[in-house]
Amino acid sequence: MKLFDKIKSKVIGLFLKENLKFTLISIFIGFLIGSMTLAVAGFNPFRAYAIMLSGVFGRLNYIAWVIIRSTPLILTGLSITFAFKTGLFNIGAEGQFIIGALVAALAGYFIQLPAIVHIPVVILLAASAAALWGGIAGYLKAKFGVHEVIATIMLNWIALYLTNFVVTLEAVQIPARPVSHNIQPTASLMFFQQWKVTEEGRAWLLDNFLAREILRTPFNAGILFAVILAVVVWYILKHTTLGYELKAVGLNKHAAEYAGINVQKNIVRAMLISGALAGMAGAFHVLGNTQRIAILAAMEGFGFNGIAVALIGGSTAIGVVLSAFLFGALQYGGTKIQLALGAPTEVINIMIGTIVFFIAIPRLIKILLAKFSKKRGEDNA
Amino acid sequence: MKSIDFSVKAVEMKNIVKKFGDFTANDQINLTVHKGEVHALLGENGAGKSTLMNVLYGLYQPTSGEIFINGDKKDIIDPNAAITCGIGMVHQHFMLVETFTVAENIVLGMEPTKKGLLDMAKAIKNVEEISKKYGLFVDPNEKIYNISVGMQQRVEILKALYRGADILILDEPTAVLTPQEIKELVQIMRNLTEQGKTIIIITHKLKEIKEVADYCTIIRRGKYIDTVDVSKTTESELASKMVGREVIFEVEKREKEKGKLSLKIDNLVVKNNRGIDAVRGLSLEVFEGEILGLAGIDGNGQSELIESLTGLRPVVSGKIHVNSKEITNKTPLSILENKLSSIPEDRQKRGLVMEYSVAENMVLENYRVKPFSNKGILNHDEIKVFAEKLIDKFDVRTEGPTQVVSALSGGNQQKVIIAREVTNDPDVLVAAQPTRGLDVGAIEFVHKALIELRNENKAVLLVSLELDEIMNIADRIAVIYEGVIVGIMDAKDANENKIGLMMAGGAKDEAI
Ligand SMILES: Nc1ncnc2c1ncn2[C@@H]1O[C@H](COP(=O)(O)OP(=O)(O)OP(=O)(O)O)[C@@H](O)[C@H]1O
Ligand SMILES: [Mg+2]
Numbered sequence: 001m002k003l004f005d006k007i008k009s010k011v012i013g014l015f016l017k018e019n020l021k022f023t024l025i026s027i028f029i030g031f032l033i034g035s036m037t038l039a040v041a042g043f044n045p046f047r048a049y050a051i052m053l054s055g056v057f058g059r060l061n062y063i064a065w066v067i068i069r070s071t072p073l074i075l076t077g078l079s080i081t082f083a084f085k086t087g088l089f090n091i092g093a094e095g096q097f098i099i100g101a102l103v104a105a106l107a108g109y110f111i112q113l114p115a116i117v118h119i120p121v122v123i124l125l126a127a128s129a130a131a132l133w134g135g136i137a138g139y140l141k142a143k144f145g146v147h148e149v150i151a152t153i154m155l156n157w158i159a160l161y162l163t164n165f166v167v168t169l170e171a172v173q174i175p176a177r178p179v180s181h182n183i184q185p186t187a188s189l190m191f192f193q194q195w196k197v198t199e200e201g202r203a204w205l206l207d208n209f210l211a212r213e214i215l216r217t218p219f220n221a222g223i224l225f226a227v228i229l230a231v232v233v234w235y236i237l238k239h240t241t242l243g244y245e246l247k248a249v250g251l252n253k254h255a256a257e258y259a260g261i262n263v264q265k266n267i268v269r270a271m272l273i274s275g276a277l278a279g280m281a282g283a284f285h286v287l288g289n290t291q292r293i294a295i296l297a298a299m300e301g302f303g304f305n306g307i308a309v310a311l312i313g314g315s316t317a318i319g320v321v322l323s324a325f326l327f328g329a330l331q332y333g334g335t336k337i338q339l340a341l342g343a344p345t346e347v348i349n350i351m352i353g354t355i356v357f358f359i360a361i362p363r364l365i366k367i368l369l370a371k372f373s374k375k376r377g378e379d380n381a
Numbered sequence: 382m383k384s385i386d387f388s389v390k391a392v393e394m395k396n397i398v399k400k401f402g403d404f405t406a407n408d409q410i411n412l413t414v415h416k417g418e419v420h421a422l423l424g425e426n427g428a429g430k431s432t433l434m435n436v437l438y439g440l441y442q443p444t445s446g447e448i449f450i451n452g453d454k455k456d457i458i459d460p461n462a463a464i465t466c467g468i469g470m471v472h473q474h475f476m477l478v479e480t481f482t483v484a485e486n487i488v489l490g491m492e493p494t495k496k497g498l499l500d501m502a503k504a505i506k507n508v509e510e511i512s513k514k515y516g517l518f519v520d521p522n523e524k525i526y527n528i529s530v531g532m533q534q535r536v537e538i539l540k541a542l543y544r545g546a547d548i549l550i551l552d553e554p555t556a557v558l559t560p561q562e563i564k565e566l567v568q569i570m571r572n573l574t575e576q577g578k579t580i581i582i583i584t585h586k587l588k589e590i591k592e593v594a595d596y597c598t599i600i601r602r603g604k605y606i607d608t609v610d611v612s613k614t615t616e617s618e619l620a621s622k623m624v625g626r627e628v629i630f631e632v633e634k635r636e637k638e639k640g641k642l643s644l645k646i647d648n649l650v651v652k653n654n655r656g657i658d659a660v661r662g663l664s665l666e667v668f669e670g671e672i673l674g675l676a677g678i679d680g681n682g683q684s685e686l687i688e689s690l691t692g693l694r695p696v697v698s699g700k701i702h703v704n705s706k707e708i709t710n711k712t713p714l715s716i717l718e719n720k721l722s723s724i725p726e727d728r729q730k731r732g733l734v735m736e737y738s739v740a741e742n743m744v745l746e747n748y749r750v751k752p753f754s755n756k757g758i759l760n761h762d763e764i765k766v767f768a769e770k771l772i773d774k775f776d777v778r779t780e781g782p783t784q785v786v787s788a789l790s791g792g793n794q795q796k797v798i799i800a801r802e803v804t805n806d807p808d809v810l811v812a813a814q815p816t817r818g819l820d821v822g823a824i825e826f827v828h829k830a831l832i833e834l835r836n837e838n839k840a841v842l843l844v845s846l847e848l849d850e851i852m853n854i855a856d857r858i859a860v861i862y863e864g865v866i867v868g869i870m871d872a873k874d875a876n877e878n879k880i881g882l883m884m885a886g887g888a889k890d891e892a893i
């Protein structure tokens with residue numbers, strides 16, 4: 001009984017934490033407005049949500065897909081969060097993601113090494129290139145006061161066109177197709193990628209339902225790296241002098257400067273690390289899932305969605321992981337209602353937009369809550 | 382002329398309780414203020430004065446208790462409700478839009494319009510009208526960042542009056558003002574009460590309470606102690622009611638020979654934000670084992686001087702030495718490593734990371750060294766132990782080292798900085814307004830700490846706008862005027878008139 005009380009008070013304490021409360025309320029409002037939109041568009045919202053729910057959790061391979069989709073979002077979310085802690089708005093996660101994916105595709109295809117070395121080398125190269133890409137914006141800000149939002153928006157476009165140019169190079173492109181060559185198997189993070197298509201593998205999978213369900217998808221090791229990196233980010237921010245400095249600069253750069261912290265240096269450092277995280281998102285996306293890159297008509301939005309993920313996650317590492325899963329599930333579930341009902345996937349975007357909107361204006365919710373609880377208080381009195 | 386209307390209780394707060402979690406900041410407090418009265422709130426740092434006023438202004442909801450305005454029970458759910466009740470508040474930290482003009486700031490949110498468009502001419506006229514009515518003169522067209530702190534405060538008061546405030550709350554309005562500005566504020570308060578306004582003022586300066594307040598309510602550790610008729614009490618009685626013990630106003634200081642030269646400033650030139658020379662060839666020497674008090678009217682180059690000493694503002698020409706090592710234009714870190722520490726003038730801007738905990742703020746300059754960190758990994762345990770020690774020694778009223786500094790009362794925030802800088806073991810301590818916003822007990826403590834540093838043979842440069850403070854604890858007094866030192870003397874030979882004259886530029890010709 002005592003234990004139960006303890007757990008209960010812990011859980012209540014967690015909910016009383018303002019931020020979490022607001023986040024959950026925002027998510028609820030997001031679903032509410034999503035259902036109104038569906039109703040207005042002539043669809044039964046309960047059916048739509050039921051389909052989404054079963055479309056996300058109904059089968060093991062659905063869950064695997066959600067995880068695969070969430071992996072890059074965890075990392076771009078972490079990237080945005082990291083920069084945010086230093087007071088920087090890294091719109092450039094998108095471009096850094098593209099650079100990371102590009103370098104991963106190239107290094108994965110051209111370099112020949114045993115897997116145990118190949119994978120770390122590719123990840124390292126992709127992370128470094130993307131770190132530099134972010135670092136440019138950091139340097140411009142620290143040295144010349146160029147606003148990072150402006151600089152990174154420009155860098156996003158440069159990254160997009162650079163990729164499109166590189167993919168069309170003869171050595172890179174598969175002839176007559178808008179994609180690059182696949183990476184070497186030694187660079188792939190997909191589980192049992194080779195084996196699952198062999199005779200023996202197929203035969204085995206036929207008898208093992210669970211494994212078959214999961215391995216039908218490009219299920220890969222990216223999620224492990226993403227979660228480990230989330231822990232690393234948490235550790236850096238919480239337990240290192242680096243994190244202490246970065247946060248001090250983000251919260252009050254005047255006080256940081258006064259205390260002997262080099263503000264410029266920390267802006268560059270934050271952007272380097274933020275870039276590396278977004279670049280790794282791109283790398284894991286290629287190594288784990290797509291195996292190659294394509295010519296892009298527009299940006300894919302992994303970086304931009306990372307902004308929403310970071311906001312919903314309340315700029316904490318654990319929050320980012322959870323909100324990336326929510327985001328991945330909503331996106332994947334959204335495709336299901338389109339298939340089953342013909343409902344537009346835009347509903348999902350509206351829901352996500354609503355959630356972000358309400359999280360971004362906690363004051364409004366606070367006022368609503370205050371009014372509500374006041375009313376209740378008066379009723380009781 | 383007194384104009385209190387005892388038949389009207391402008392404000393009546395009954396049994397107000399305000400809890401933050403388990404902590405009770407206000408514990409059954411009663412406050413009655415009659416119309417036309419100036420009512421002072423007195424209490425130690427962290428006693429709960431700001432909290433009580435924030436409850437009245439609707440920024441906090443009381444845990445329990447009732448509020449009556451002019452006899453009617455009111456539910457003040459937010460500042461808008463407070464404004465509707467005729468309550469206005471001027472916070473210690475102003476809330477003005479720096480890039481807007483005075484008039485724009487005053488009418489913000491209630492702009493006069495003509496055909497749906499902002500009618501600026503009308504706005505300026507309105508502002509001029511009320512400023513004339515209450516004798517609060519401002520230039521409506523000047524931008525906020527161009528006017529002095531005293532002027533900004535007038536703008537805040539006008540803002541409240543423009544919104545129809547009959548009851549004005551002023552939270553430590555004089556802490557940031559120069560003595561001249563304080564005199565003007567006192568006059569303004571008199572004008573206001575004569576016109577039937579009611580004023581609640583929070584201040585730590587007993588002299589001011591004696592000067593302007595009619596009644597004074599004393600709070601100690603969240604509890605109501607007493608309400609006294611100011612004309613029938615003395616400063617020392619007020620002080621002992623507030624602290625709960627006798628307070629010694631004059632600190633003891635033993636005679637001491639000064640030692641070697643420690644801080645040497647040579648012909649220093651520093652520009653202000655507008656690119657104009659603010660420090661113009663200033664030279665000054667501070668010796669080991671002395672407190673040198675730098676007196677002067679605000680805006681004569683003190684801020685720029687301090688910032689250049691601490692590496693936050695470039696030196697145009699001239700040299701600074703600490704213990705014969707040159708630190709001119711060195712980085713703040715290298716200056717810290719050369720053992721020059723400072724208590725910054727603006728605590729919230731420079732001195733603290735408000736969202737950091739008390740413990741994290743205590744190591745703001747020392748987090749990089751052992752035992753607080755090792756090879757880049759923070760040692761939270763050591764930091765906590767260290768913070769607990771300082772909290773104890775400096776009597777910081779906080780729930781503990783992990784509480785965020787923004788939840789501390791203003792005076793206790795200041796104590797965090799002082800604890801950190803004094804413990805930093807500097808050779809030279811530059812202390813700018815170190816007792817700003819502190820209660821008399823805490824001031825006594827800080828003065829003792831500064832004197833102790835001096836007794837340990839450190840050099841202390843005390844920059845203060847309060848002449849009393851300088852006269853009280855400095856060994857030598859230098860006067861700054863228009864960016865140069867216009868006079869320097871032994872504290873024993875100083876008298877208030879002489880220094881006052883120098884501060885106003887009267888001794889320019891005899892400059893040394
Ligand atoms: N938001 C908050 N959360 C938790 N504790 C708080 C919060 N605001 C104030 N407190 C605590 O309540 C107490 C009273 O604070 P308050 O600001 O009212 O003091 P004060 O009398 O105005 O002091 P000072 O003279 O230093 O300004 C302090 O101990 C402070 O730490
Ligand atoms: Mg206060």
